[in-house]
Amino acid sequence: MALGSTPAAAAAACTAGKGPYQKQVEKFLGRPVDGKQSSADCKAIRSFQTKHGIAPASGFAGTLTWQAMDTMLQQKAAGKTPNKAGKCPVNKGRIACVDLTRQLSWIQDGKKLVYGPVPVRTGKKGTETRTGARKIYWRNIDHVSSIYKVKMPYAQFFDGGQAFHSVTKSMWNPPGSAGCVNMRPAEAKAYWKLLKKGDDVYVYGQKPGT
Incomplete structure (x- = not known):
């Protein structure tokens, strides 16, 4: 079933x-x-x-x-070379990349792939995940959204109220998030361990349907 x-x-x-x-x-x-x-x-x-x-x-x-x-x-086609096209900066040291088009994220250090790529669930039409260069400015492992009243485990904020955080639903569940970069629990936990306040985040592309 x-x-x-x-x-x-x-x-x-x-x-x-x-x-x-x-x-x-x-x-x-x-x-x-x-x-x-x-x-x-x-x-x-x-x-x-x-x-x-x-x-x-x-x-x-x-x-x-x-x-x-x-x-x-x-x-699946991205394999272990998600940045083959060079769209995520390789001159920043450690950086978390988010490709909205393929709904993928990974962590790299220069040209070296550190973790991922992993599927993510980003913002839906009207609450799109904003593109551009950002930095993680606040982290809260047990965060609860004051707006949506939902739990956001392993939250790492990088742009206003937009953050990496764990969810339990499918990464391919439409229409998408309220702007955050949703991740599966194990992967959000790995991001928590690998990233820190001040680390770079780069978001690019356009999510299908937005």
Whole structure:
């Protein structure tokens, strides 16, 4: 059963029709690539949607579903050379890089990759993660947002109220954060250990859909 699904949902017939990204989604999921929506295709797509909080989890191969999959493919392609294009500065010493386009972050020291890359979940349309050169100016391991009243473990602030911090939801859960750079718990903890107040942060690119 897919993560977060209920017995009733799992048992329900999957009847969504063919989506605009049918072939791409079929290929991603390892299904027969024929561009035709079968019941098995529908269930596989719905399982993916349920796991990553893509609503409605109907089994339809729509824009949000393919956007999440395409981002995953770009992240995989980055491998251990996320800064191959040289877009994150290599003359700053230790720096945390955030690529909004690929929804990736890593820590480098000059040209040396120190940690990552790891998938992140950045700001949604209207509350985009701001681009540019910043520095970590405040850290709070047990921070709670005064605005949203939610826990932000391992929070490291680098631009106004925007920070690296841990969340438990999927990194591919749309539409995105309120501006922070969300990370999985183990990775946010690693960032906490590797970074300190005054370290550089560089954010660039544009998140798909913003």
